[in-house]
Amino acid sequence: MRGAVRRLTRVAALHRALTRSTALQHAARRASMAAAAGKALPRVAVGQLNSTGDHAANLAQAEKLCAAAAAAGANLLCLPEAFSFIGASPQETISQAEALDGPRLEQYRTLARRHGLWLSLGGFHEAGAPGNRVHNTHVVVDAAGATVAEYRKIHLFDVDVPGGATLLESKSTTPGKAEAVVVDARDQLGFTFGLTTCYDVRFPELYVALARRGCDAILVPSAFTVPTGEAHWHLLLRARAVESQSYILAAAQSGAHNEKRRSYGHALAVDPWGVVVADAGDAAPSLVTVDLDLEKVRSIREKMPIQAHRRRDVVELLLDDG
Numbered sequence: 001m002r003g004a005v006r007r008l009t010r011v012a013a014l015h016r017a018l019t020r021s022t023a024l025q026h027a028a029r030r031a032s033m034a035a036a037a038g039k040a041l042p043r044v045a046v047g048q049l050n051s052t053g054d055h056a057a058n059l060a061q062a063e064k065l066c067a068a069a070a071a072a073g074a075n076l077l078c079l080p081e082a083f084s085f086i087g088a089s090p091q092e093t094i095s096q097a098e099a100l101d102g103p104r105l106e107q108y109r110t111l112a113r114r115h116g117l118w119l120s121l122g123g124f125h126e127a128g129a130p131g132n133r134v135h136n137t138h139v140v141v142d143a144a145g146a147t148v149a150e151y152r153k154i155h156l157f158d159v160d161v162p163g164g165a166t167l168l169e170s171k172s173t174t175p176g177k178a179e180a181v182v183v184d185a186r187d188q189l190g191f192t193f194g195l196t197t198c199y200d201v202r203f204p205e206l207y208v209a210l211a212r213r214g215c216d217a218i219l220v221p222s223a224f225t226v227p228t229g230e231a232h233w234h235l236l237l238r239a240r241a242v243e244s245q246s247y248i249l250a251a252a253q254s255g256a257h258n259e260k261r262r263s264y265g266h267a268l269a270v271d272p273w274g275v276v277v278a279d280a281g282d283a284a285p286s287l288v289t290v291d292l293d294l295e296k297v298r299s300i301r302e303k304m305p306i307q308a309h310r311r312r313d314v315v316e317l318l319l320d321d322g
Ligand SMILES: O=C(O)CNC(=O)[C@H](CS)NC(=O)CCC(=O)C(=O)O
Pocket: 081, 082, 085, 086, 087, 093, 123, 136, 156, 157, 167, 168, 169, 198, 199, 202, 223, 224, 225, 228, 229
């Protein structure tokens, strides 16, 4: 009996050693493939802020995250929706809006240059939208501080939150036109990514469109409410990752912004198999980093070719109200 137990223990130890060595071999293979390609895996930082109505304090938090992201070897730092300002009313949001080439965004372009980082500025209140409103604009700047892409939030959060407040984003904001904004940064960062914002995450068709345009990662900068975050945040982001077979990188707001508004936090990185690879919890300012394994994206898509299996006649059912 004791001999059998000892044998089983030995088998288990052997199994553990083999598994470990297989994992080591995989890691070695990945490293050598990356070396063969001349680069390490692209490293990105996903940030979490507690923005308020104080522009200078918000900029100071962003500066801390830039320093931390650069020190961690990241080439891109993602900041959440409303990174530069969270207003207490639609009027305040409109009054604080600026053009994308204005002095406010210039401060963030300066951070990009100073720290040698690309920045995803996930939700800037852009002045001059039709109807005396703003656009909620996700801007990507490169390490020279120049604009690489702009995406204006399509789906606006006009919702009577179950267990929470009623938020009417359309009081301050005009939606952007339907478009799938893709940033092909293969030459500079080593990957391609798509732009979305917060409440968009509930509309899978946008994510499928981005995946079909070849994105390796999709950014979802957010300021999720606490009740909807507790119920849906991880679930929605993992679902979008599984469907699009892409990395999902979701910068977040966390904690109290003013007496009326709190956010859920949990800035997240999800891999293309749906595994949460990093979660910032509720600390702010804070960040998590993730190395994007593009071989994983390629192999999951090859083994399970969802996009090739998608049927036009079924997609068309979406357009019909019955
Ligand atoms: O632009 C700003 O100032 C801040 N914007 C936001 O906080 C936006 C609109 S109110 N929030 C969301 O979309 C939350 C979505 C959400 O919580 C859900 O889908 O459950």
